[in-house]
Amino acid sequence: MSDALAAGVPGGPQAPGVALVNLGCRVNRAELDLMATELERAGVPLLDEREASVVVVNTCAVTGEAEAKTRKAVRRAACLPAVPTVVATGCVANLFADELSAIAPNVVVERDKARVAARVLEALGLPEGGVDDAGVLVASPTPTGRTRPGVKIQDGCDNRCTYCIVWKARGAGRSEAPEHVVSEVRAAMSRGAHEVVLTGINLGSYRAQDASGRPLELPGLIEVLLAETGVERLRLSSIEPPDVTPELCRVMAASAGRVAPFLHVCLQSGCDETLRRMARVYRTDLFRRAVETAHSLVPGLALGTDLIVGFPGETDEEFERSLAFCREMRFAKMHVFRYSRRPGTPAATMAGQVDPHVMAERSRRARELADELRLAEARALVGGEDLVVVQYPGRGVSGGLFDVAVDPSLPLDSLVRVRLTGVRDDATLVGEAL
Numbered sequence: 001m002s003d004a005l006a007a008g009v010p011g012g013p014q015a016p017g018v019a020l021v022n023l024g025c026r027v028n029r030a031e032l033d034l035m036a037t038e039l040e041r042a043g044v045p046l047l048d049e050r051e052a053s054v055v056v057v058n059t060c061a062v063t064g065e066a067e068a069k070t071r072k073a074v075r076r077a078a079c080l081p082a083v084p085t086v087v088a089t090g091c092v093a094n095l096f097a098d099e100l101s102a103i104a105p106n107v108v109v110e111r112d113k114a115r116v117a118a119r120v121l122e123a124l125g126l127p128e129g130g131v132d133d134a135g136v137l138v139a140s141p142t143p144t145g146r147t148r149p150g151v152k153i154q155d156g157c158d159n160r161c162t163y164c165i166v167w168k169a170r171g172a173g174r175s176e177a178p179e180h181v182v183s184e185v186r187a188a189m190s191r192g193a194h195e196v197v198l199t200g201i202n203l204g205s206y207r208a209q210d211a212s213g214r215p216l217e218l219p220g221l222i223e224v225l226l227a228e229t230g231v232e233r234l235r236l237s238s239i240e241p242p243d244v245t246p247e248l249c250r251v252m253a254a255s256a257g258r259v260a261p262f263l264h265v266c267l268q269s270g271c272d273e274t275l276r277r278m279a280r281v282y283r284t285d286l287f288r289r290a291v292e293t294a295h296s297l298v299p300g301l302a303l304g305t306d307l308i309v310g311f312p313g314e315t316d317e318e319f320e321r322s323l324a325f326c327r328e329m330r331f332a333k334m335h336v337f338r339y340s341r342r343p344g345t346p347a348a349t350m351a352g353q354v355d356p357h358v359m360a361e362r363s364r365r366a367r368e369l370a371d372e373l374r375l376a377e378a379r380a381l382v383g384g385e386d387l388v389v390v391q392y393p394g395r396g397v398s399g400g401l402f403d404v405a406v407d408p409s410l411p412l413d414s415l416v417r418v419r420l421t422g423v424r425d426d427a428t429l430v431g432e433a434l
Helices: 026-041 064-078 090-097 097-101 113-126 166-170 178-190 218-228 247-256 272-280 286-298 314-329 356-379
Strands: 002-005 018-022 054-059 085-090 107-108 150-155 195-200 207-209 215-217 233-236 260-263 302-309 333-338 385-391 395-397 404-406 415-423 430-432
Touching: 002 415, 018 026, 018 064, 026 054, 026 113, 026 150, 026 195, 054 064, 054 113, 064 085, 064 090, 064 097, 064 178, 085 090, 090 097, 090 166, 097 107, 150 178, 178 195, 178 218, 178 395, 215 218, 218 233, 218 247, 233 260, 272 314, 286 314, 302 314, 302 356, 314 356, 333 356, 356 415
Parallel strands: 018 054, 054 085, 085 107, 150 195, 195 233, 260 302, 302 333, 404 430
Antiparallel strands: 002 018, 207 215, 385 395, 385 415, 395 404, 415 430
């Protein structure tokens, strides 16, 4: 999945500027938002790719398909009529810098994302601080227009799942200091954010120290953020099953709605044999207990997950068990992926690679189940109330991460309490502002 931050109208004269193209996960998105903020502070306009003097491509290596999309995005940008400087960064840049540099003479690779803004300014011939029209250093921030921005609290991963290469690209797990996270959440609020998403490669492995030197894990960090910022709603991005602890659930429940009642708990397979080949750090019994604990402690909780179908060695029986487990868990949101062979990972050379046509059929059935479960969970919410962040005219997102149709006159980026009066066939809820 890719997206671009762009402003300006193609075809008209533009000041030298930058286009930002993102591929991959929420952490990449949060990192690109930070780059955008740094560049805007420096007075650099965000433009459409076709008008930009520099294009930044934030790359993704999570699957072989993602890497192929990365190379295509870099090649496309390098061949634009304006022949922009293309700055490639992210996971593929860390793993295969030489290959990206060889795509075209105007491609440069920057492994350090903290240096991307400086690279852009260098390519534009500007000093690192940036300048405004009068030649004065610009220090004041400008809004990026991002709704529900992400704040990265953790990076890297110490797990070694057999299908994954991200740990090689991102390195060992490490966590941001709590005071830095507080500062980033406050900065997001100053730009008008009502909901902030805490992101990380392995979010639940957050480990830091508070101001007094005491150990601080994810539940403690959330308590600090609730106490030291006025953020109206925090949301957790994906989390591993062992990290769905009673302590975390109690903090969520005690927040009086300031922590969204939603957990995206990564499953990958509902079959223990498949999980073992994946080298996942849990089995279905642990997952089930974590979900039961969460439902018992967090009122109105909705669950999301990731599911891989067609992992090497997955038999028809294992797939059926995986589907049955997903049905038992009553997921409100399922991201279904066909296994994509990733060179450099143990799974790529495993016996029992699944036929693509079999994978396609399993994917179809899993997506049908995902739609069925989502609609059932949405229907169960009708008659209740929820807080909705208005993201687009007439549409917002609920605490449980459901799309909600609302009055188009409601202000964008506002947080509105609504009564849920109905649900459409695509599981979009209908909300009436209170």
